[in-house]
Amino acid sequence: MKVMQLLPELNSGGVERGTLEIARALVAQGHTSLVVSNGGRMVNQLEAEGSTHLKLAIHKKSLSSLWQIRPLRQLIMQHQPDIVHVRSRVPAWLTHFSLKGIPAEKRPHLISTVHGFYSVNRYSQIMTQAEKVIAVSDSVVKYIRDHYQNCPPEDIVRIYRGIDPAAFPHGYQPSAQWMQQTYQDFPELEHKFLICLPGRITRLKGHETLIDLIAKLKTQYPQIHAVVVGGADVKKAAYLQELERNIRDKHLTEAITFVGHRSDIREWLAFSDIVLSLSNQAETFGRTALEALSVGTPVIGWNRGGVAEILSQLYPQGLIAADDQVALFNAVQLHLEIPQSVAPVELFSLADMCHQTLDLYQQVLQSKYA
Known part of the structure; x- marks a missing residue:
């Protein structure tokens, strides 16, 4: 698979971390990982882990961002990803307009992730207009169902964010x-x-x-x-x-x-x-x-x-x-x-998140050939 993820910038935050985690999982399984953003301090790590970063100013909530539609369309046509995965509203809108200029049979599959409880309006609705919409929790599934009835419930896929238990081991003590x-x-x-x-x-x-x-x-x-x-x-x-x-x-x-x-x-x-x-x-x-x-x-x-x-x-x-x-x-x-103890955590793992996301990519691709 060749997967292109789009987000505004790569500085810090949950969206950025999730992008890097999926990019790393793609590379580990022999797939091609592309990330489009305006850049930032996490780009070096992304590239060191085997992904290709494509710099494009898709981060500004302003009309000037519309100038990026054609360059983004050119990037998509040049790299021909199987899947485009949008993680934020400005990149989602730019992708929406970019794909319109590509013949239907040559368009990649479109997946979005709803990372936040965005203000409810037409601008935010774009995040629910994809073949599959990933919600990062059941609360987000409910938010989408309550506010965006145009998004078919069967297209919403809940995939919890995850952490690496090895990075936060049970019983860990600082040095x-x-x-x-x-x-x-x-x-x-x-x-x-x-x-x-x-x-x-x-x-x-x-x-x-x-x-x-x-x-x-x-x-x-x-x-x-x-x-x-x-x-x-x-x-x-x-x-x-x-x-x-x-x-x-x-x-x-x-x-x-x-x-x-x-x-x-x-x-x-x-x-x-x-x-x-x-x-x-x-x-x-x-x-x-x-x-x-x-x-x-x-x-x-x-x-x-x-x-x-x-x-x-x-x-x-x-x-x-x-x-x-x-x-x-x-x-x-x-x-x-009374001091309380916490049992070792076995849910919400990073491995599960990556596995479920890559599985979803595969399902979407297979539906094309079904």
């Missing part, structure tokens, strides 16, 4: 050197019960909920300490200052540490006693919650979206009614009083 460096950088974390909230600094991730929770717990449990693992974009600097002011007003400066953007997320998840998932909007999947459970750290999260699907199957005692602050307090208190 002595990492611990030493961390205590040197953040001495306030030593001998504490650590509650971790991973995720970038945005209003969506539930930082205010964390601050309120620590304020309630601190009087009873002086040993607790919250760690926020994630950086603030330049545009979010004012929000970060707002959070810091709130922490000062509640006299919690000694109880909450922001460690910024980190590349050692596995270490922080394993180092923590509990990981929280408090997003105030449903997440399509919830990879960080899965990574935490994979290393054996309990996760407590709201009952919504992909995180709820993961918790209900792997750690149901961590699942609490959405936005119920009392249930959150009680769940954390239980974990403080």
